[in-house]
Amino acid sequence: xxxxxxxxxxxxxxxxxxxxxxxxxxxxxxxxxxxxxxxxxxxxxxxxxxxxxxxxxxxxxxxxxxxxxxxxxxxxxxxxxxxxxxxxxxxxxxxxxxxxxxxxxxxxxxxxxxxxxxxxxxxxxxxxxxxxxxxxxxxxxxxxxxxxxxxxxxxxxxxxxxxxxxxxxxxxxxxxxxxxxxxxxxxxxxxxxxxxxxxxxxxxxxxxxxxxxxxxxxxxxxxxxxxxxxxxxxxxxxxxxxxxxxxxxxxxxxxxxxxxxxxxxxxxxxxxx
Numbered sequence: 559x560x561x562x563x564x565x566x567x568x569x570x571x572x573x574x575x576x577x578x579x580x581x582x583x584x585x586x587x588x589x590x591x592x593x594x595x596x597x598x599x600x601x602x603x604x605x606x607x608x609x610x611x612x613x614x615x616x617x618x619x620x621x622x623x624x625x626x627x628x629x630x631x632x633x634x635x636x637x638x639x640x641x642x643x644x645x646x647x648x649x650x651x652x653x654x655x656x657x658x659x660x661x662x663x664x665x666x667x668x669x670x671x672x673x674x675x676x677x678x679x680x681x682x683x684x685x686x687x688x689x690x691x692x693x694x695x696x697x698x699x700x701x702x703x704x705x706x707x708x709x710x711x712x713x714x715x716x717x718x719x720x721x722x723x724x725x726x727x728x729x730x731x732x733x734x735x736x737x738x739x740x741x742x743x744x745x746x747x748x749x750x751x752x753x754x755x756x757x758x759x760x761x762x763x764x765x766x767x768x769x770x771x772x773x774x775x776x777x778x779x780x781x782x783x784x785x786x787x788x789x790x791x792x793x794x795x796x797x798x799x800x801x802x803x804x805x806x807x808x809x810x811x812x813x814x815x816x817x818x819x820x821x822x823x824x825x826x827x828x829x830x831x
Contacts, residue, residue, distance in 0.1 A: 563775050565820045566637060569672045570627040573639035573663040576674055580610050580661075581622025581645040589614045598674045609677045618647040618654070625658065625707070626767050628739045629818045631750020635667045636675065638750050640740055640765070642707050658707040660744025681709030682743030689717035694724045701728070705737035705768065713741040713761070720762045722796045722830045727764065734787060737768030739822060750818075757799070757826040766823040775821040778803040784823070788813070791825055799826035 560567035576596055583592045592614060593606045613620075623644045630638030641661045646653035659681035666675040691699070695714050698704060704727060706714075713719050719741055730736060745758040745765075757763035767774055769784045777784040788802045792813050799812055801824035806813035 561776065563778070565775070565817055566629060566632070566639075569637050569665050570629075570639055572665060572672050572674070573641050573661075574624040574627045574643075576663055576677070577627075577641040577643040577661045578622040578624055580613055580677075581620055581643055583614070583620050585619040585649065586616055587614065588616065596674060602674065602676065606677055609680060612683065613645065613680060615647055618649050621646045621653070626737075626739065626773070627663075628765060628767050628822050629820075630662060630740075630746050632818050633751045636751075637665050637672070638678070638746050639663045639665065640744055642739055658709070660707050660709040660740045662744050662746060678746065679744050681707065682712050684708070684712050685716045688715040691715070691717075692721065692724070694721065694728055695719070698724050698727045698731075701731045703731040703735040705735070707738065707740075707744075709743040710738050710741040710764075713743050718742055718761045720760075720827060720830050722827045723762055723764060723825075726791075726794065726796065726825065726827060730787070730791070733790060734770045734783070736766050736770070736787075739765040739767050760829075762829060763799075763824060763826040766825070767821060769823070773821075774803065774823055778820065780804075788823060791823070796827045797825060798828045800824065 560570050579595050589611050593603050593610055625642040627639050627641040630640040641663055644658045646656045648654045662679040664675040664678050665672045741764055742759050742761055747759050749756050769787055774784050785804055788804055791797055792800055792806050801814055801819035803815055803820050805815045
């Protein structure tokens with residue numbers, strides 16, 4: 559449930575409920591039955607069948623738990639909510655497997671209330687053949703101070719994350735533990751509401767919702783450790799854009815804030831040489 563500090567709490571709650579619904583079912587279920595529980599019209603369900611199909615394993619039961627729903631973009635009548643959801647699957651009493659994905663849930667305003675529009679992404683899939691990983695990629699994947707959803711892990715394993723960003727992620731872990739919402743998979747391809755490709759889908763950006771165990775949304779006051787981390791990130795020369803609850807250099811600078819970035823720290827980096 560959204561806390562009192564949340565922005566767009568009704569949208570976040572609905573998006574979380576949709577993600578949880580799609581990852582919660584009994585053994586022997588079929589995808590059509592799971593999709594039918596999502597509020598929406600038949601046309602939306604038809605499109606949802608194909609996107610949601612990889613979530614269903616008929617031989618297993620599944621339980622979904624929402625980790626955090628973060629804003630991915632806001633327009634007057636539409637929003638993107640990136641929901642990290644942990645899906646536990648099993649055939650017996652205990653789960654045999656757990657997968658953590660970043661969904662891109664799109665909502666629209668209907669009669670002054672948020673309604674389901676479409677599921678733009680379920681956060682990708684594991685690479686069939688992982689590429690040879692660099693030492694810094696291995697460090698990021700194995701560092702227990704970095705909480706990565708599997709969607710982000712798969713991005714790294716496919717070799718789609720810029721080395722400069724990987725180095726930044728490694729170095730940040732030396733200062734604090736933190737939780738990632740998204741690297742590339744699960745993020746809107748373009749900056750939401752524009753035709754500009756996002757640095758996320760170029761492999762050059764990360765969204766962080768948790769710093770030293772505290773949610774960014776709950777640490778927006780001046781003087782918090784999260785703000786200290788934003789200042790540290792700002793001082794890194796490779797950081798080209800920094801969205802957060804704080805604008806460190808005023809309007810139009812590298813460090814900016816708006817309602818979308820009230821609940822996380824967005825870090826974009828310059829491309830590696």
